[in-house]
Amino acid sequence: MNIRLRSKLPHVGTTIFTVMSRMASEHNAINLSQGYPDFDGPAPLKEALCRYINDGYNQYSPLAGILKLREQVAVKVKAFYNHNACPEENITVVPGATEAIFCAIQASVHPGDEVIVFDPAYDSYEPSIQLCGAKAIHIPLLPPDFKTDWQRVSDSITAKTRMIIINNPHNPTGTVWSEDDIKQLSRIIENTDILLLSDEVYEHLVYDNRPHLSILSFPELAKRAFVVSSFGKTYHVTGWKTGYCIAPQPLTSEFRKAHQFVSFVGVTPVQHALADFMEQYPEHCLELPHFYQEKRDLFVSKIASSKFRVSASSGTYFQLADYREISDLPDTAFVEYLTRTVGVAAIPISVFYETPPDSHLIRFCFCKENSTLMKAAEKLCAI
Ligand SMILES: Cc1ncc(COP(=O)(O)O)c(C=O)c1O
Incomplete structure (x- = not known):
């Protein structure tokens, strides 16, 4: 008898990041698609990891993460956001933000609930919602400025709305929230019991002297x-x-119940190395905006003479580019052409929308060596 499995995620395929990175390597293209640096982390951080492994820190850590690292996170969020987080009650270290997103949703969303997401949305949100038997309500952020339509958010709230997922700074558009966005959100959820899931993985990548509004x-x-x-x-x-x-105690308590049965704990020596590095190099986070802003400016200036139209990204390490003057192809076909023929891989943004707008925008990732960015720009300018 053939075993048949009824998929719980019938619409999910291989992520676009995997597809584009694979295509980039098949065609030997410069990979500006997936969001990872082509340079290494700081030497003292890597050395600390090797030291902890060799010193025998190789067994399970506590469920919430090693205390030393949670204490460093508490110090950081006090310094940056004036927020008092108790390492014991409010902070949980997990293997990646993706797991944190998954556990926060699993811990609090019930079958039949609705969760508001803003498109283009990071691709893990919707499957995590669907696995709870809940429904994602998509609100599009539209070009050219991708501002949140707060009236539409307000109109989308129902008795079933359990959570709103926000992502600031925003991947893939590179936009960051203003004080007004915070005010509007506060006003809309003021007298409700709606939860927030705030994905702030690019919290330190905000440019042009703007603050990150955590x-x-x-x-x-x-x-x-x-x-x-x-x-x-x-x-x-x-x-x-x-x-x-980071979450209030009652939320953290439910979050940890889910985390306990997803991975149980994070990787022990990695946590020790990160804790040491955070303690010894607190300036690292302060230097990041300058570090990445230089890369953004280099990339934007080097493609200024190309046929791409760009408006410099305000945050994240992503830069959108409009290719309208080059081609009428849909963005999925255009990135394929770009990878195969031009030798630069990018990400189409339509795949992050439930209902894609009529746009010709693709996402380049600039967390790359300057030499990589210059080589890519040269190819893009030759189109
Ligand atoms: C918006 C957003 N959220 C979450 C993540 C996942 O982060 P992590 O690699 O820590 O799971 C990413 C990674 O690309 C991201 O872009």
Whole structure:
């Protein structure tokens, strides 16, 4: 007898990041698609990891993560956002922000609930919602400025709305929230019991001297929020898959129940190395905006003479580019052409929408060596 499995995620295929990275390597193209650096994390961080492995820190850590790392996270969020997080009650270290997102949703969303997501949306949100038997309500952020339509958010709230997922700074558009966005969100959810899941993995990548408006800085919002970040993004070690979630105690308690049965714990020596590095190099986070802004400016200036139209990204390490003057192809076909024929891989943004707008935009990733960015720009200018 043939065993048949009725898929719980029938519409999910291989992620676009995997598809484009594979295509980039098949065609030997410069990979500006998937969001990971082509340079290494800081030497003292790597040395600390080797030291901890050799010194025998290789067994399970506590469920919530090693205390030393949670203490460092508490110090950081106090310094950056004036938020008091208790390492014991509010902070959980997990293997990657993706797991934190999954656990926050599993812990709080029930069958039949609705969860508001903003498109283009990071691709893990919707499957995590569907696995709860809940429904994602998509609100599009539209070009050219991708501003949130707060009236539409307000109109989308129903008795079933359990959670709103926000992502600031935003992947893939590179937009960041203003004080007004925070005010509008606060007003809309004020007299409700709607939870927030705030994906802030690019919290330290905000440019042009703008501040990052973390949900943690706003007590009325923080009291109902899971705030998620990623050490992978902040310390250039995406392959270490380590992130954290900060939430009020009752939310953390439910979050940890889910985390307990997803991975149980994060990787022990990685946590020790990160804790040491955070303690010894607190300036790392302060230097990140300048570090990535230089890369953004280099990439944008080098493709200024191309036929792509760009408006410099305000945050994240992604840069959207409009290819309308080059081609009428849909973005999925255009990135294929770009990878195969031009030798630069990018990500189409239509795949992150439920209903894609009529646009000709693709996403380039600029967390790359300057030499990589210059080589890619040269190819893009030759089109
Ligand atoms: C918006 C967003 N959220 C979450 C993640 C996942 O982070 P991690 O690698 O720590 O799981 C990413 C990674 O690309 C991202 O872009």
